[in-house]
Amino acid sequence: MRRRHALQTLGTLGALTMIGGCAGAFAAEDATETSTPWIRKTLKIGMINVKGSLEEKFRVAKEAGFAGVEVAVPGVNVNDVNAAAKAAGVVIDGSVGNTHWQIRHSDPDASVRAKALEHLKQSIEETAAVGGDSCLLVVGHGKDGTQEEVRKRSSENVHAAIETAEKCNVNILIENVWNHFLYDHGGDSNQSVKPLADYVDSFKSERVGLQFDLGNHWKYGDVAAWVRELGPRIMKLDIKGFSRAENKFTKIGEGDVDWAGVEKALRDIRFKGWCAAEVGGGDASRLKEIADNMEAALHCNQNDA
Numbered sequence: 001m002r003r004r005h006a007l008q009t010l011g012t013l014g015a016l017t018m019i020g021g022c023a024g025a026f027a028a029e030d031a032t033e034t035s036t037p038w039i040r041k042t043l044k045i046g047m048i049n050v051k052g053s054l055e056e057k058f059r060v061a062k063e064a065g066f067a068g069v070e071v072a073v074p075g076v077n078v079n080d081v082n083a084a085a086k087a088a089g090v091v092i093d094g095s096v097g098n099t100h101w102q103i104r105h106s107d108p109d110a111s112v113r114a115k116a117l118e119h120l121k122q123s124i125e126e127t128a129a130v131g132g133d134s135c136l137l138v139v140g141h142g143k144d145g146t147q148e149e150v151r152k153r154s155s156e157n158v159h160a161a162i163e164t165a166e167k168c169n170v171n172i173l174i175e176n177v178w179n180h181f182l183y184d185h186g187g188d189s190n191q192s193v194k195p196l197a198d199y200v201d202s203f204k205s206e207r208v209g210l211q212f213d214l215g216n217h218w219k220y221g222d223v224a225a226w227v228r229e230l231g232p233r234i235m236k237l238d239i240k241g242f243s244r245a246e247n248k249f250t251k252i253g254e255g256d257v258d259w260a261g262v263e264k265a266l267r268d269i270r271f272k273g274w275c276a277a278e279v280g281g282g283d284a285s286r287l288k289e290i291a292d293n294m295e296a297a298l299h300c301n302q303n304d305a
Contacts, residue, residue, distance in 0.1 A: 022128040022168035039237070039266075039275045039300035041291055042068030042093050047281025054080055058088035060284050065291030068093035070276055071130060073123035081130045093274045094134035094173070094211075094236065095127040105157040106140025106150040106181070117157045120172075121164045128168035134236055134274075135165075136173050136211045139199075142180025150181050151199065158203060165207040173211035173235055174200060183220045189244060191220045193229040200233050209233050213278065215240030215249065218257050224265035237266075237275040239294060252279060252293035259297040266298070275300065 043066050048057045061069055068091040071081055075098070085092050097120070105116045120137065127135045140154040158172060165172050178185060182195040200210060212234040217223050219242065227234065241250035242257055253259065275298065277290050294300055 022125050022170075035303060037067075037301045037303065038272050039298055040068060040093070040273065041066045041277070041294055041300055042070055042091075042274050043277040043281070043287070043290070044096055045069050045071050047277065047279070047290075048287065049281050050283055054084035055087045058084050058090045061287060062088055062090050064284060064287035065295070066277075066287070067091055068274060068276075070136070071095050071127075071132070072098040073126045073135065074099070074119050076126050076130065078126060078129040085130070092130040092132050094132040094136065094276075095123060095130075096136045097123055097138065100138045101141075104138075104140050104144060105154040106144040107153070108144055108149075113153060113157055117160055120157065120161045124161065124164050124168050124170045124172070127170050133169065134171045134173045134211065136175050136236075136238075138177050138179060139174055140179065140181055142185075147181065154181075155199075155202060158208060162203065162205050162207055165205075170207075171235055172208050174208070175211045175238060176213050176216055178216065178219070185219075187220070189219065189221055193221070193226045197230060197233065200230075209235035211236040211238055211276070213238035213240070214262055215242045215252075215255075215257060215278075218242040218244060218255075219247075223257060224261040227262065227265040227271075228268060231269045234269070234271060236273055237271075238278045239275050239297070240277070240279045249279075252277070252290065253297050257297075263298050 043061060048061050050057055050060050058069060071092055073095040081092060099119050100116065103112060103116045103119060105113055107113050123135050139158065140150045142150055144150055161172060176196060182199055183191050200208060210230060210233050212227065212230060214223050214237060217226055239252055241252045241255040243250050243255035245256055275294065277294060279290060281287065
């Protein structure tokens with residue numbers, strides 16, 4: 001766990017570093033500063049729905065209360081992102097794959113899986129080049145075959161990308177999504193954590209972990225219980241609201257997720273790091289509302305000392 005926490009903070013070193021052929025443009029910050037919040041707020045770049053340059057978009061996000069932004073990969077303009085992030089004073093903490101739903105690692109067609117692997121490796125390299133330390137990944141979809149077929153195909157691709165992740169100092173973070181894999185999408189809300197935990201553990205690599213989506217999971221089980229059982233496998237978080245009563249996603253803080261219980265569980269496993277909003281975005285006022293909702297749910301800005 002200590003090593004994983006150290007890996008999470010590498011992105012805050014103030015230098016341009018070459019790691020195994022990957023360029024890492026790390027943000028100039030002091031990771032040991034005692035005022036660092038225990039949870040740092042970030043959001044998906046697509047949520048910033050304001051006109052203007054990339055720098056202006058980043059500034060709006062920062063002014064709304066977000067310290068970081070997650071970019072979409074592959075295909076990011078590295079120079080533009082680095083310049084805009086530096087000027088706006090935000091951290092590019094990580095990235096989200098923008099092709100993994102359509103070009104899947106579990107596809108029955110080997111040529112499609114090869115393309116998915118190519119995209120993942122490129123995504124890892126681009127993430128390092130903009131200073132991020134994680135690449136969020138949807139590993140596949142249950143509709144592509146049996147659970148064992150999906151597990152085998154997706155596992156082979158993730159295994160094949162670990163060397164690139166190690167060279168680039170970027171973590172591959174699997175998100176728990178509604179992809180009919182590792183949980184029964186039509187099942188009850190008391191499902192076992194074991195299939196997901198075993199899948200992550202099967203890679204035997206500290207470069208593979210979870211970006212655990214707190215709202216996504218409320219459909220399948222007790223979020224706080226899963227947080228405790230998954231423990232250090234959780235390297236980053238996603239957040240959204242969900243209502244079991246209405247079976248729909250909600251704004252953060254609305255719905256029926258037990259946020260007090262979730263916060264306690266995260267503190268119990270001594271989580272510290274980034275939490276990404278993944279909800280409907282908007283203009284400056286909407287982004288501030290999202291940041292405020294995150295604060296109300298998890299008290300992100302409390303000092304981690």
